[in-house]
Amino acid sequence: MKIIVCIKPVPSSNEVRLDPQNGTIIREGRESVINPFDEGALEQAIKLKETLGGEIVTVSMGIPDTARLLKDTLARGADQAFLFSDRRFAGADTLATAYTLSLGIKRLGDFDLIICGKMSIDGDTAQIGPELAQMLGIAYCCNISEVVDVGTTHIQCRRITDGRTQLVRLPLPALVTVGKRYDMLRFPSISGVRQSLAIPVENRNALDLQTDLDRIGLNGSPTRVIRTFVPQRAHGSTEIVGDANKQAEDICRIVDGVR
Amino acid sequence: MAKIIIDAANCQGCALCIDSCATHAISISNGLAQVNMDLCVLCSICRDSCPFSAITLSEPETAADCSPAEGVLVFTEQHQGKLLSVAFELLGIGRVLADKKQSALIAVLFGASSRENAGELVAAGADRVLIITDSRFDHGIEADFTHPLYDIIEREKPEIVLIGATDFGRALAPWLAARLRTGLTADCTGLDIDQQTGLLQQTRPAFGGNLMAQIVCPKHRPQMATVRPKVMTESAMDYTRQGRIIELAPPSSIDITMEILQTLAVQKQAGISDAEIIVSAGKGIGSAKNLVYVHEFADLIGAEVGVSRPLVDMGWSEYSCQIGQTGSTVAPRLLIACGISGAIQHLAGISRAETIIAINSDPDAPIFSIAHYKVVGDCIEILQELIKNYKSAGRKEWQKL
Numbered sequence: 010m011k012i013i014v015c016i017k018p019v020p021s022s023n024e025v026r027l028d029p030q031n032g033t034i035i036r037e038g039r040e041s042v043i044n045p046f047d048e049g050a051l052e053q054a055i056k057l058k059e060t061l062g063g064e065i066v067t068v069s070m071g072i073p074d075t076a077r078l079l080k081d082t083l084a085r086g087a088d089q090a091f092l093f094s095d096r097r098f099a100g101a102d103t104l105a106t107a108y109t110l111s112l113g114i115k116r117l118g119d120f121d122l123i124i125c126g127k128m129s130i131d132g133d134t135a136q137i138g139p140e141l142a143q144m145l146g147i148a149y150c151c152n153i154s155e156v157v158d159v160g161t162t163h164i165q166c167r168r169i170t171d172g173r174t175q176l177v178r179l180p181l182p183a184l185v186t187v188g189k190r191y192d193m194l195r196f197p198s199i200s201g202v203r204q205s206l207a208i209p210v211e212n213r214n215a216l217d218l219q220t221d222l223d224r225i226g227l228n229g230s231p232t233r234v235i236r237t238f239v240p241q242r243a244h245g246s247t248e249i250v251g252d253a254n255k256q257a258e259d260i261c262r263i264v265d266g267v268r
Numbered sequence: 269m270a271k272i273i274i275d276a277a278n279c280q281g282c283a284l285c286i287d288s289c290a291t292h293a294i295s296i297s298n299g300l301a302q303v304n305m306d307l308c309v310l311c312s313i314c315r316d317s318c319p320f321s322a323i324t325l326s327e328p329e330t331a332a333d334c335s336p337a338e339g340v341l342v343f344t345e346q347h348q349g350k351l352l353s354v355a356f357e358l359l360g361i362g363r364v365l366a367d368k369k370q371s372a373l374i375a376v377l378f379g380a381s382s383r384e385n386a387g388e389l390v391a392a393g394a395d396r397v398l399i400i401t402d403s404r405f406d407h408g409i410e411a412d413f414t415h416p417l418y419d420i421i422e423r424e425k426p427e428i429v430l431i432g433a434t435d436f437g438r439a440l441a442p443w444l445a446a447r448l449r450t451g452l453t454a455d456c457t458g459l460d461i462d463q464q465t466g467l468l469q470q471t472r473p474a475f476g477g478n479l480m481a482q483i484v485c486p487k488h489r490p491q492m493a494t495v496r497p498k499v500m501t502e503s504a505m506d507y508t509r510q511g512r513i514i515e516l517a518p519p520s521s522i523d524i525t526m527e528i529l530q531t532l533a534v535q536k537q538a539g540i541s542d543a544e545i546i547v548s549a550g551k552g553i554g555s556a557k558n559l560v561y562v563h564e565f566a567d568l569i570g571a572e573v574g575v576s577r578p579l580v581d582m583g584w585s586e587y588s589c590q591i592g593q594t595g596s597t598v599a600p601r602l603l604i605a606c607g608i609s610g611a612i613q614h615l616a617g618i619s620r621a622e623t624i625i626a627i628n629s630d631p632d633a634p635i636f637s638i639a640h641y642k643v644v645g646d647c648i649e650i651l652q653e654l655i656k657n658y659k660s661a662g663r664k665e666w667q668k669l
Contacts, residue, residue: 020290041290045594072291072307099269100310107446130593130613131290131475134454139410139442148411148525151439165529170408170435171347176530193581213440226272227310227327231451237316237481241475248642249625256643257653260604260625264569265642267545267602267623 010063010159011120012054015141016082017044019131043078046126048194050187053085053156054124055195061159062133064088070098070109076210083205084197091117095214100227103132107140109225112218114145116262122164123184127152138186148179152188158242270310270327272303278322288317313479330487337489341374341426343417344389345436347408354432356392357500357623361459362430363393363642365468368461369427372396376420378405378413383515390511393503397511398424402518410440411525418447420516425489428468430459433494441494451485452492457499467491476593476616539596540589543572546600546621548591550576550614552607552628552647556584561651562606568658574598576614592617606647610635 018041043051054065067082069075070093079090080105093113101109114123117226123145128135142149150168156167157176165178166185180186197205215225249259281299293307294314301322303314342362344355357457359375366373375394377386382399389397398420405412420446421429429444431437433455445452458471467484468491474481476574485491540546547566549559559573566573574591576585591598593613599620608614615638618624626639627647636642643650 022498055575070311074291074307096305097269099305103442104446104451132477133474134442136442136445136452139439140446143414143443143446149439149443150526151410152435155289170439174532175528176532178527178529180525189437196381229329231449231485232453232483233486234312235469235482235484237313237474237479239478240480245546246636246639247643248644249645253645253649253653256627256645257650257657260641260643260650260654261657263623263625264545264602264604 010057010067010122011118012057012059012063013114013120013123014047014051014054014065014067014082014087015115015123015125015137016051016067016069016075016078017045017126017129017137018042018069018071018078019044019129035202041074041078043081043194044126044129044131046128046130046187048086048126050124051082051085051087052194053187054122057122057156057159058072058086063121066120067093068093068110068113068117070094070101070106070113073212076212079210080205081197084202085121085195086201088208089197089208092210093212093213093218095216095225097215097220097222097228100230100231101225103134103136103140104231105227105229107137107144108229109218109220110137110141111144112220113213114141115250116213116218119182122159123147123182125184125186127188128192135186138184142184145182145184147182147184149184150177150179150184151186153185154188156185252257271305272308272310272312272314272499273324273326274301274303275322275324276300278320280320280322282319284319284619285314285317285323288314311454316471322590327433334487334489335425337425337427338369339374339424339426339431340369340428341376341421341424341490342430343432343437343440344375344377344383345432345434346377346379346381348406349379349385351377351385352432352434352497353583354437354495355389355432356499356502357497358430358432358495359389359392359394360503361495361500362428365428365459365461366395369466371427374398374424374426376417378402378416380406388505390513391505391507393509396512397513398516398640399513400516400518404518404522407528408436409526409528410436410443412522413440414443414447415523416516416519418444419668421448421490425529427491429490431492431494433496437494441492445492446553448490448492450488450490450492451483452494453483453485454494455496456493457496459493459495459500476613477619478616494583498572502586523634540572540574540598543574543600545569545602545604546574546591546598547571547604548574548608548618549579549585549606550574550608551578552609552630554607554648556582558648559584561648561655565651565654565658568655571602571604576608576611599610605635605639606651608635609633610638 065087066089125138153166229266372395375389380403382401386397431441450588453470571664603621624639625641627643
């Protein structure tokens with residue numbers, strides 16, 4: 010079984026705050042990490058590989074530093090890793106990103122399953138999975154909690170959709186997106202780290218992927234972000250003072266008011 | 269090629285933009301900001317961080333390739349023969365947008381009950397309702413809807429397409445956008461028509477709600493958005509309104525790309541997502557055994573118990589209780605947060621709570637920035653007092669009044 014896992018680098022924290030002095034945007038946690046939902050996707054892939062055998066290929070579109078994260082996926086259980094990196098990919102929205110990933114994946118040969126995180130914690134769009142499935146012309150299912158069974162032609166998954174849990178069956182090849190954090194990504198083993206040292210993260214640029222330059226990066230992105238701003242959460246807060254007994258009394262009054 | 273331009277006349281070399289850049293692409297050299305375009309991902313957040321308007325995103329002019337398009341099309345979702353409230357919310361905002369564009373509002377409805385429900389959509393503001401009456405659409409499989417809906421959009425050529433940001437809509441819309449090769453803005457909480465450009469101005473939260481972005485789709489049609497439920501206002505029903513209901517032929521075949529083998533009963537077992545009152549616990553409770561007090565107090569006031577991620581990671585609690593970005597999002601009328609410091613991922617999960625009482629020993633804990641009531645103190649000591657209070661006869665009688 011050949012499984013492709015899509016990885017996105019995200020800031021280590023998604024905290025954004027306003028500089029109180031001048032109202033400008035400050036982003037915290039600028040060291041990038043693997044998107045937590047993508048970690049769940051990779052763990053799901055590693056579990057499948059353990060029971061079914063086969064190989065895992067991780068792919069990402071990003072700046073050269075992203076190779077560091079892909080190297081980490083190799084240490085944790087991936088067999089190959091590809092980074093699609095090119096200045097011309099910069100500014101891509103979900104459509105241009107899905108296009109770039111689809112070209113990269115098409116060049117990897119036949120595969121059985123693509124696993125993506127449900128969404129990234131910085132963009133929160135949850136669009137890459139279904140867009141990629143459309144471009145590759147394969148079946149897809151969003152927000153699965155687990156892969157239940159894998160046959161030669163079909164896969165069974167449990168999905169959560171609008172408050173219902175369903176057992177669904179998809180023809181292979183298929184794309185699934187992994188929802189809530191049911192699985193924590195395992196730590197790299199010592200042998201995994203050792204093996205990963207011998208495997209290079211392969212780079213592919215716009216030329217390698219034979220991209221249509223009008224469909225990549227900012228140029229190939231229909232959407233434009235015209236303004237970003239930090240929402241004002243300002244509402245006054247009331248401090249409840251006194252000893253524990255007095256504080257509890259006041260809390261009770263608020264609780265009873267709500268009940 | 270597109271790039272970030274620093275206006276040397278306006279740049280003060282203040283370095284504020286450096287903190288806004290996620291990819292370390294900006295540095296200060298000779299008193300001016302400089303962008304390393306090998307690292308820049310053109311996210312344009314630096315532009316909005318500059319107090320001197322010295323940063324712009326420059327891109328080469330491309331020919332306008334906007335094919336003519338008119339009208340606002342909304343996809344109205346029904347479940348088990350019943351229209352979802354988000355369908356009426358889409359018609360509410362759709363009507364506003366269509367009036368501003370002086371164009372038509374078109375509703376699309378698929379499913380066995382389409383004929384019965386179409387009149388409701390006219391009353392809610394639709395000028396035309398396109399229906400396919402076919403029970404094959406009642407299973408809620410997104411892939412069954414993709415091709416028929418794509419065909420309708422291709423034929424109608426609407427300027428704007430709105431779909432509810434339900435799980436269903438968020439799985440359906442991106443497939444369509446990719447097929448139509450157009451832009452899609454996810455989970456919008458604000459929609460308007462820009463007076464100058466006539467474009468759909470879409471506002472949406474990103475970074476778990478910590479940053480808002482305004483997005484447009486200038487040169488591709490339709491302009492597509494999924495719209496967060498419970499945000500837009502439903503329009504008033506007017507059963508005297510006139511509208512055309514047009515019945516379309518069901519598709520001859522539907523590709524079977526997903527089968528539902530089993531739907532498990534909707535878990536109505538006291539989930540924290542729907543809870544009215546929640547008592548939540550974080551690392552500040554000190555030890556796993558102190559959870560007893562949290563549960564006891566929650567039981568006394570009829571609340572559910574939620575926890576922050578560290579408690580799940582340490583094995584003190586089940587994942588199903590986890591609140592936050594990688595757990596459940598909650599919207600209770602009252603949340604009592606005990607010993608939760610308030611990591612931003614956790615705050616993203618509780619920002620819709622109506623009233624938050626936060627108890628924490630650290631007066632500077634970030635949770636207080638979002639709390640309505642700030643209680644600085646030992647949460648276990650206060651929980652014990654609360655339990656004593658509720659168990660005392662006096663309070664019980666007071667409650668009866």
